[in-house]
Amino acid sequence: MLSLPDHLRPSAERLFGDRLELAERFVDLLAEQGPERGLIGPREVERLWERHLINCALLADAIPAGARFVADVGSGAGLPGVVLAIARPDLRIVLIETMQRRTTWLEEVDDHLGLDLEVVRARAEELHGRRSFEVVTARAVAALDKLARWTLPLVADDGVLLAMKGSSAAEEVEKARPVLRRLGGEDPTVTRYGVGEVEVPTTVVQVRRRAMATRKGDPRG
Template structure:
């Protein structure tokens, strides 16, 4: 068992509500199996709640309240996809991951927690032209210019890409400007969630996909 630290409980209870029990079970699974299965480093176990679970849970504040479909690209250990499925049970959540051992883990987590997830083993690019979602999320996958090429074609017209970033967020937006424009991404903004609740707030780059954006744009050439 890896108990939720008392200083973090108010934020966890606010964002997770009566779903906190699911988050506790997920943290225990990560702590027990994550290092040996290559999902997280051994040193991350003691920091799972603040650095990973709650950091991802706060991202739920960025998801539109009326959203119904979400895809998490490069889900890995389930961060943030599994956490967002816990925080927003009203969402239909699809986890997109390329590595077999990770998709196996995600399927096991879904079976254990009963979250009703869809786990897809594929590259994001493989789904271009086939699937779109109201919200697409990513955490620690790639710089924004490269990430946009992979993810924006999965965002439905009028939907939003939510990319968890760090201190380089502003620079990444500048460098990605041409790619975002070509792919129909508009109004890139940076928002922080959890200010005053956690020591390091969650930084999210939000990019909306222009309505009637071309489905053909792929930023090549």
């Protein structure tokens, strides 16, 4: 069992509450099976709590109040989708992943933890026009301009894209502005969650999708 470091316990207890045991079980699954199944690198095992679980759980702070339907694009090992499902049982989460071995893993995790997830094996583009969500999340999937082409069409009117990014987030936003406008995205912001709480806060690019009535006739769109 990979123990929760003492300095992270206050954050873990805040983020996971009475579901912290589920988070611990997920960490153990990742530590035991992640490297051999190609889900995480061997060096990531010792950093699972800080670099992955807490990092992803902080994304819950960015989800708008009242939102319920969330899609996680490129779920991979379940980061952040599975973590959000543990931290926020009020959310209905769909995991979208292209690789069979990863969707198999996600289904096994769902069975083991009882999270009531929906796992969809597909490219995000294949779902354009078929599915929409109040919130779409992505972590380490692609540069923001490319990611926006895949994900913004899945965001419902007045919904939001939450893209977990690194230190280049602001530069990615500037480069992606023309694509975001064309796809109905507006008000891109970069917000850091967990400042003063964890050593490395979670950086999130948030992009709201304009309502269809607003997009029609909009010279920017």
